[in-house]
Each structure stands twice: as C-alpha cells, then as structure tokens.
Amino acid sequence: xxxxxxxxxxxxxxxxxxxxxxxxxxxxxxxxxxxxxxxxxxxxxxxxxxxxxxxxxxxxxxxxxxxxxxxxxxxxxxxxxxxxxxxxxxxxxxxxxxxxxxxxxxxxxxxxxxxxxxxxxxxxxxxxxxxxxxxxxxxxxxxxxxxxxx
Numbered sequence: 001x002x003x004x005x006x007x008x009x010x011x012x013x014x015x016x017x018x019x020x021x022x023x024x025x026x027x028x029x030x031x032x033x034x035x036x037x038x039x040x041x042x043x044x045x046x047x048x049x050x051x052x053x054x055x056x057x058x059x060x061x062x063x064x065x066x067x068x069x070x071x072x073x074x075x076x077x078x079x080x081x082x083x084x085x086x087x088x089x090x091x092x093x094x095x096x097x098x099x100x101x102x103x104x105x106x107x108x109x110x111x112x113x114x115x116x117x118x119x120x121x122x123x124x125x126x127x128x129x130x131x132x133x134x135x136x137x138x139x140x141x142x143x144x145x146x147x148x149x150x
Contacts, residue, residue, distance in 0.1 A: 015055070016041065017062060019072060026149035029120035032075040033098055042099040043077030044123075052107050056139045059125065071129065073122035073150045076141065080119040091115040095143075106141065110134030113143035120146035 016039065020026050027035070036043050046052050059074075077098035080091070092113055097103065109124060110133045122144050126137035134140060144150075 017058060028149060029075055029146040043075055045077045045097040045099050045101045045103060046105055047103040048105050071126045073125050075150050076121050076123050078121035109140035109142050118143040118145055120144055122150050
C-alpha cells in the first residue's frame with residue numbers, strides 16, 4: 001500500500017510513497033524494486049534539485065497529515081553493482097539508476113557514499129535522530145546494505 005500522487009506533466013506523471021511503521025512490512029532493496037515494477041513503475045530516480053525538493057515536500061506533507069510517521073529511510077532507485085571497485089576513489093561514479101536514466105544529480109549526506117558492502121541507496125528520513133556533521137538526517141542520500149529493511 002502507499003500514497004499515490006499524480007501530476008499533469010509528462011516528466012512527473014505519478015509518484016507513490018510507501019511508508020510502513022510496522023517494521024515487519026519493510027523490505028530490502030530488491031523487494032522494493034520488484035514491488036514498484038509489479039505496480040507498473042520503478043524505484044524513484046531523481047533528475048534534479050527541483051525534483052528532490054518536490055519529493056521532500058511530498059514527504060513533509062505526508063508527515064503533517066497526522067499519519068504518525070516516524071524514523072524510517074526510503075529506498076530510491078540508485079545502486080552500485082558489485083564489480084570489485086567499491087573501495088576505490090571511483091566508487092561514487094559507479095552508482096546508476098535502476099530505471100536506466102542517466103541523471104548525474106546526487107544529494108549525498110556528508111561523507112557518503114561510504115561504499116564497501118553498501119551498494120543500495122536510501123533517502124534519509126530520521127526526524128528524531130540528533131543531527132550529524134551534515135545536519136539533520138532528512139532527505140539526503142546514504143548508501144546502505146541492500147538487504148536492510150526500509
């Protein structure tokens with residue numbers, strides 16, 4: 001289940017936000033990717049700062065709606081294939097969008113991506129966490145292990 005928001009323009013026809021407070025309903029990256037594809041879509045690809053802001057506004061509106069939303073990061077469609085270069089300085093350039101789009105836009109949190117075994121990307125949503133070096137953990141991107149449940 002999720003909240004579907006549609007727009008009239010071609011570039012941003014519809015977005016579906018799925019947030020589960022029940023930790024047992026959260027899924028890993030591949031499960032999230034498959035759920036989107038079964039629903040006729042794909043995990044979110046962000047093409048610009050303007051689109052990032054649009055998504056942030058949608059998440060803020062979801063929070064304001066009184067749904068009781070709390071900490072819980074959101075999978076986006078950015079990932080890195082495991083090709084052995086994960087610890088090299090080239091690592092940040094190895095991330096690609098799951099839908100094949102080629103947007104160079106990135107919104108990494110400070111000191112991210114950390115690479116290593118973390119190859120799939122989440123958008124932070126941790127409103128109760130104390131801010132870190134990059135500020136609050138809200139809406140910036142973090143690479144995480146693909147089997148984590150978000």
